[in-house]
Amino acid sequence: MTRLMTSLIIRGDLMKSWPVQDAKARFSEFLKASLTEGPQVVTLRGVETAVLVPMSEWRSLCERARPSLKSLLLTDSPRCDLELPARGKLRRRAPQEDD
Numbered sequence: 001m002t003r004l005m006t007s008l009i010i011r012g013d014l015m016k017s018w019p020v021q022d023a024k025a026r027f028s029e030f031l032k033a034s035l036t037e038g039p040q041v042v043t044l045r046g047v048e049t050a051v052l053v054p055m056s057e058w059r060s061l062c063e064r065a066r067p068s069l070k071s072l073l074l075t076d077s078p079r080c081d082l083e084l085p086a087r088g089k090l091r092r093r094a095p096q097e098d099d
Contacts, residue, residue, distance in 0.1 A: 015051065017041045023052075 023030045023042050034040045034052045042050040
């Protein structure tokens, strides 16, 4: 998700930054700006902390972030760590003789 949000900045759609005090005091304006101008960043002590985005954009970002079944099946990297013993290191049971 962060990768998708930073792609907004790379495209040139610079997001406006609001100190948390201003966002809190002028929330209606903050909300309207997110609807008309795009995502709005909230800063806390000068550090970017949160982003307010319209619901339609949020849903779009979530949908694009979700991998498709096809991409999961075709990926080169494993989805989990599976510990397999080295080949030839397993001891096999001796075959049982029929009485």
